[in-house]
Amino acid sequence: MSKLLLVKEIYLEGFKNLGHLLIRNYFKALSWFCFGLFAVVVYAFVFRLITGFAFD
Secondary structure (H helix, E strand, O other): OOHHHHHHHHHHHOOOOOHHHHHHHHHHHHHHHHHHHHHHHHHHHHHHHHHHHOOO
């Protein structure tokens, strides 16, 4: 649980003094988009592991 709170604090600290509101919102949206893409990749990899895909 403490690691999750640490990640949250790093996320909030990274966007604290970023500058203009438009730039801040753009980078927040981009970071969530990248996190979503990473989640899809992890899901696909775990799915391949579970279904027995041959990594040759």
